[in-house]
Amino acid sequence: MILLVSQALLDLGDGMWSGHCEGALQLLKARGPCNVNDPFETQLVLLARGPIFLEGLFNEKIVVCPSDGQDYDPSVGPFLHSLNKMHDYMRRWCLLQGSSSYDDPTLLEEARECYKQSMLAVEHWRKTSMVVDAKLAADPTAKQAYASAAVSRFYTLLVSVTIILCDIVSAIDHVNSAIIHQRKVSLIAETVSLMEGVSQYGPMGVTHVSFVLGACWIGAEDGSTACAIEDAAIEHRKSAYAAPEMKELFPKMALAARMFHQRLQPRQPAPDSAKVLDYFDEEGRSSLALDASDGPSYQQRVAYPWEQRGSRL
Structure with a gap:
């Protein structure tokens, strides 16, 4: 998680974003809701969401909707x-x-x-x-x-x-x-x-x-x-x-x-x-x-x- 979050900001090359987080967001949207009863899947999705949500604060191409976090568990x-x-x-x-x-x-x-x-x-x-x-x-x-x-x-x-x-x-x-x-x-x-x-x-x-x-x-x-x-x-x-x-x-x-x-x-x-x-x-x-x-x-x-x-x- 730490490495991915750091790379989300450090992937800027020649003033442009790498596109990794943009693509990852599209994959998460396409795969549908997370199975909360599957610990491995839940952790995997959380690992991806961290860098995506972080880069999205700066990159306008990443549009995070309220529904993208509906299955999010604050207890993590x-x-x-x-x-x-x-x-x-x-x-x-x-x-x-x-x-x-x-x-x-x-x-x-x-x-x-x-x-x-x-x-x-x-x-x-x-x-x-x-x-x-x-x-x-x-x-x-x-x-x-x-x-x-x-x-x-x-x-x-x-x-x-x-x-x-x-x-x-x-x-x-x-x-x-x-x-x-x-x-x-x-x-x-x-x-x-x-x-x-x-x-x-x-x-x-x-x-x-x-x-x-x-x-x-x-x-x-x-x-x-x-x-x-x-x-x-x-x-x-x-x-x-x-x-x-x-x-x-x-x-x-x-x-x-x-x-x-x-x-x-x-x-x-x-x-x-x-x-x-x-x-x-x-x-x-x-x-x-x-x-x-x-x-x-x-x-x-x-x-x-x-x-x-x-x-x-």
């Missing part, structure tokens, strides 16, 4: 649960912004609840990680090291998806946008610090690093945060088990980030035509007028030019 974990919900929120948000006749009174509360549950899951796994690390310090055996690496890997993956979820909820929830942003910045800082000692679990224990740093980088909304993430990537490249794709990670992330934030921008008809405005100019800057509300809005914060990031790598 918060990681896939958040991915399963994010597509529905983005679709409904775009409909709400694109049509004055469309009304969705439950979207805001559902998004807030998903954010709340994700943060509770993050806190639960943070405590679990601390307990496991304490056991490793008291009993530094191979078994405890394996358990610590597994928990740390899942925890950072969960935080990474929650960081992306924060962007979606922040765009929907204008009232709490600044608070969500502050919590997201804290999550990014915590996640980057956790990447410092992850190389000791290589080679298999570092398979998630590229995705984790990529998700943090997409969620970063200022130059200093982005530079801190890039510094972590530079340090990881110096380690004995550095991911080979790390050198090309951020140039590819620039395209994915631009696609993602474009999809979250409110759409309004242009004054002189019926076309929809493209809120990013040629330099990658948001062309939205700044809001007069207290604190930076989501649209204000994503004005950092993506193409200028990652140049040091």
Whole structure:
């Protein structure tokens, strides 16, 4: 699962998606509902859905319908649960912004609840990680090291998806946008610090690093945060088990980030035509007028030019 999720973002070649997830989605749609009584089939479908749902957040060719997740069992974990919900929120948000006749009174509360549950899951796994690390310090055996690496890997993956979820909820929830942003910045800082000692679990224990740093980088909304993430990537490249794709990670992330934030921008008809405005100019800057509300809005914060990031790598 971790390898597939990482490759979903790293398969960008020459600015284009590989098409693997697009084809996998068509296969899943063609095969029909999953047999929930077959554990092997259920796990196989979940393994495919993770990368598909992730890439679909950035690739508009992947259209995930609400029915695609009807047989989804939330008990498998918060990681896939958040991915399963994010597509529905983005679709409904775009409909709400694109049509004055469309009304969705439950979207805001559902998004807030998903954010709340994700943060509770993050806190639960943070405590679990601390307990496991304490056991490793008291009993530094191979078994405890394996358990610590597994928990740390899942925890950072969960935080990474929650960081992306924060962007979606922040765009929907204008009232709490600044608070969500502050919590997201804290999550990014915590996640980057956790990447410092992850190389000791290589080679298999570092398979998630590229995705984790990529998700943090997409969620970063200022130059200093982005530079801190890039510094972590530079340090990881110096380690004995550095991911080979790390050198090309951020140039590819620039395209994915631009696609993602474009999809979250409110759409309004242009004054002189019926076309929809493209809120990013040629330099990658948001062309939205700044809001007069207290604190930076989501649209204000994503004005950092993506193409200028990652140049040091």
